[in-house]
Amino acid sequence: MTVQPTELEAQLDAIRQEAQQALAAANSLDLLEQLRVKYLGKKGPIPQVLGGMGKLDPGDRPRIGARANEVKEAIQTELEQRKIALQAAQLQAALESETLDVTMPGVYHPQGKVHPLNSIMDRVIDIFVGLGYTVAEGPEMETDYYNFEALNFLPDHPARDMQDTLFLPDGNILRTHTSSVQIRYMEENEPPVRIIMPGRCYRRDTVDATHTAVFHQIEFLAIDEGLTFTDLKGTLRMFLEQLFGEVPIRMRPSFFPFTEPSAEVDLQWKGRWLEIMGCGMVDPNVLKAVGYDPEVYTGFAGGLGVERLAAVLYQIDDIRRLYNSDLRFLKQF
Ligand code: DAH
Numbered sequence: 001m002t003v004q005p006t007e008l009e010a011q012l013d014a015i016r017q018e019a020q021q022a023l024a025a026a027n028s029l030d031l032l033e034q035l036r037v038k039y040l041g042k043k044g045p046i047p048q049v050l051g052g053m054g055k056l057d058p059g060d061r062p063r064i065g066a067r068a069n070e071v072k073e074a075i076q077t078e079l080e081q082r083k084i085a086l087q088a089a090q091l092q093a094a095l096e097s098e099t100l101d102v103t104m105p106g107v108y109h110p111q112g113k114v115h116p117l118n119s120i121m122d123r124v125i126d127i128f129v130g131l132g133y134t135v136a137e138g139p140e141m142e143t144d145y146y147n148f149e150a151l152n153f154l155p156d157h158p159a160r161d162m163q164d165t166l167f168l169p170d171g172n173i174l175r176t177h178t179s180s181v182q183i184r185y186m187e188e189n190e191p192p193v194r195i196i197m198p199g200r201c202y203r204r205d206t207v208d209a210t211h212t213a214v215f216h217q218i219e220f221l222a223i224d225e226g227l228t229f230t231d232l233k234g235t236l237r238m239f240l241e242q243l244f245g246e247v248p249i250r251m252r253p254s255f256f257p258f259t260e261p262s263a264e265v266d267l268q269w270k271g272r273w274l275e276i277m278g279c280g281m282v283d284p285n286v287l288k289a290v291g292y293d294p295e296v297y298t299g300f301a302g303g304l305g306v307e308r309l310a311a312v313l314y315q316i317d318d319i320r321r322l323y324n325s326d327l328r329f330l331k332q333f
Helices: 005-025 029-040 045-055 058-097 116-130 158-162 179-188 229-244 284-289 306-313 319-323
Strands: 193-202 214-225 249-256 259-269 272-282 297-305
Touching: 005 029, 005 045, 005 058, 029 045, 029 058, 045 058, 116 193, 116 214, 116 229, 116 306, 179 193, 179 214, 179 284, 179 297, 214 229, 214 306, 229 249, 229 259, 229 272, 229 297, 229 306, 249 272, 259 297, 272 284, 272 306, 297 306, 306 319
Parallel strands: none
Antiparallel strands: 193 214, 214 297, 249 259, 259 272, 272 297
16 A cells, blocks of 8 residues: 655644644743654654655655655754743843842951061062162071171171071071171172162070061162262162151261171151161172172162161051061051
8 A cells, every 4th residue: 555645744744833833832941852852853753754655656755755854954943943042031030030139248358468577678679679679588597608707707706796696506597687698699690789688587686675586687789880888878868768758867987897888877757866777888808708809899788677667667666566466456557
């Protein structure tokens, strides 16, 4: 018994119509997936119809095959359009249900701050960087050579007594000042030199309101041809003006083994003269120690204690407060 091609065509059209109606009515993505399996799956109605092609006249088969593909593609297209529409509707619904209430109280995350000692060091470094200096650093554990000898401290010179030193069992020391970095830097670099050296220092001091065994210094050093004491003075004026504003400053003669002449710098602050730093022209012996020719090069240097600077700038009566980690105190800065 043969089957009429029109019969199969009618069946395919019926499948198409039924599928289209079902898809139009589907209101969820789950349902859509079920319909896809039902109408386009291997066990769906289209393969079933095609199974009946064996009974067709061979000349009619290509036409029915093409018709089956048409129906399949039409269902496929419909399915995809429906899917896009349902996804959009789902998103819209989510947007409407998940509104953000901006008036609700937030979660408070307290913000950390830079410690006053670090912020002062940053400020000083910024000023010198603005003058063309770069930062140089060195180790906190030092040899006698870098901390003293190369800086023109003779072995038994009383100048060593000014810096109560912490000695380590192996004969090394904890650096008593950042001046050791001068030597290390100059050994490695040719002049001209313009460096700023921040860092931690150690001395065998009894802790009180103005002394701590661990403290910070910032030192600056410039070496070039033709540098004079006026360059030092101009640099100091520039530096202190940026930190304190236009305040009177004065220089008093002093002594450091690594500078000649040496001076102590005072500034007038809240009606009093305050000693703020040491400085001077780099001693020719220091230049010789690092292999610079003192007949060609001259230079100046200066060093200041950061805790002392903080005490003056922020009017802190006891520098131990800087180390207590008491947030009530630290929050003020
Ligand atoms: N290193 C000295 C100290 O710790 C401070 C100092 C004085 C540094 C004069 C200098 C300087 O560079 O020229 O007491």
